[in-house]
Amino acid sequence: xxxxxxSGMNTMKRKAALRIAMxxxxxxxxxxxxxxxxxxxxxxxEVVAFAQEEVRRVLQREQALRLDGPEAxxxxxxxxxxxxxGLFDIAEIYGPEGRKLAEAVTPQGEQTEARLPKHGAPxxxxxxxxxxxxxxxxxxxxxxVPLREAAQGGPVTGxxxxxxxxxxxxxxxxxxxxxxxxxxxxxxxxxxxxxxxPVVVHLASENEHKARExxxxxxxxxxxxxxxxxxxxxxxxAHNYRVAWVSARLGEALGLQGAxxxxxxxxxxxxxxxxxxxxxxxxxxxxxxDDEEMRTMRTHVRQGEEIVTGAGWLDGARxxxxxxxxxxxxxxxxxxxxxxxxxxxxxIFAVADVFDALSSRRPYKEPLPPGEVLRIxxxxxxxxxxxxxxxxxxxxxxxxxxxxDGQDExxxxxxxxxxVLRHFEGLTA
Numbered sequence: 001x002x003x004x005x006x007s008g009m010n011t012m013k014r015k016a017a018l019r020i021a022m023x024x025x026x027x028x029x030x031x032x033x034x035x036x037x038x039x040x041x042x043x044x045x046e047v048v049a050f051a052q053e054e055v056r057r058v059l060q061r062e063q064a065l066r067l068d069g070p071e072a073x074x075x076x077x078x079x080x081x082x083x084x085x086g087l088f089d090i091a092e093i094y095g096p097e098g099r100k101l102a103e104a105v106t107p108q109g110e111q112t113e114a115r116l117p118k119h120g121a122p123x124x125x126x127x128x129x130x131x132x133x134x135x136x137x138x139x140x141x142x143x144x145v146p147l148r149e150a151a152q153g154g155p156v157t158g159x160x161x162x163x164x165x166x167x168x169x170x171x172x173x174x175x176x177x178x179x180x181x182x183x184x185x186x187x188x189x190x191x192x193x194x195x196x197x198p199v200v201v202h203l204a205s206e207n208e209h210k211a212r213e214x215x216x217x218x219x220x221x222x223x224x225x226x227x228x229x230x231x232x233x234x235x236x237x238a239h240n241y242r243v244a245w246v247s248a249r250l251g252e253a254l255g256l257q258g259a260x261x262x263x264x265x266x267x268x269x270x271x272x273x274x275x276x277x278x279x280x281x282x283x284x285x286x287x288x289x290d291d292e293e294m295r296t297m298r299t300h301v302r303q304g305e306e307i308v309t310g311a312g313w314l315d316g317a318r319x320x321x322x323x324x325x326x327x328x329x330x331x332x333x334x335x336x337x338x339x340x341x342x343x344x345x346x347x348i349f350a351v352a353d354v355f356d357a358l359s360s361r362r363p364y365k366e367p368l369p370p371g372e373v374l375r376i377x378x379x380x381x382x383x384x385x386x387x388x389x390x391x392x393x394x395x396x397x398x399x400x401x402x403x404x405d406g407q408d409e410x411x412x413x414x415x416x417x418x419x420v421l422r423h424f425e426g427l428t429a
Contacts, residue, residue: 067158076102267320274304
């Protein structure tokens, strides 16, 4: 495995581990308190449900479910005394109109009663409870039960209200049980995350491997088309590598990234794709082209645009391929676009293309001195070139020239491929 692949794999594993850890910890942080809360609520509801059942059993036995007869108070008082001191510290029984008929209180209930919030005459239709924390941390369950003669439905014949001061052992037990449930949920989340890690890493590794294969096939396709173009134009192909790399460096300086940068690199490398359709007699003519031949030569822009348009991954090259002969002042072709109507990628490429043409050795010329190159570029400011783009490039030109001087085609290819990998990493289609 190559060093860059190993480095990419390690980076992928670190990212996967970090993301799984973040998701796992987030799940644990959210689920554990929720599980603790639900467990505590369930424990309290079990206590209340048992109390409500006991209330109904006692009241039924003491004939206190119907509280509108002459012996209603007697039955209510007897039932209240039985309920207080068992499950409840305060037991209150009300008649159907909400008038209190009986109350029984334990010593602990007497200490607690004055600290409870007051309420009006009862009139509720369903049983419910309140959990209160009083001064000093005393925890209280307050149970409200409408009484009915029939177990299922029927009119309300009275009301029972009971207060249970939770003993410390029961409070501790509820808290402990809820805490255990919360910790188990937390542990389950962590175990789940740990179990997921190798699976995610394996799947991500396969996905990254396939993505890299797709990317490499795209690069190979791009290079094959570029070499075909270069061979038709009697070039080695080094120009395509250099101009794509220079364009990308300028694009980076201008803040391009993502799809915009990918389009710039593709278009710069394939800018002359349409020359494949130009006859050899014109494309390879050693002398100056006449007007008719020049019109034919200029059709390479339209033909290039047709080649890359709708060609999947290569479609991004269209802006540069279609507009690389446009000029800032509108004197270019084929559309005579003016200023910012020219796509930015094409404006960037125009500077890089002329810079490389002037700075490179060709069979018919030697490279111009750096000062002469900069002078010619500056002369095109505002006519051929976008002034803002050119100003940024002029600050970079000396360093780019130094890096490219003496580079053969393989070296230029390596520069371009490194740039492609940097900006096309993760491409899958």
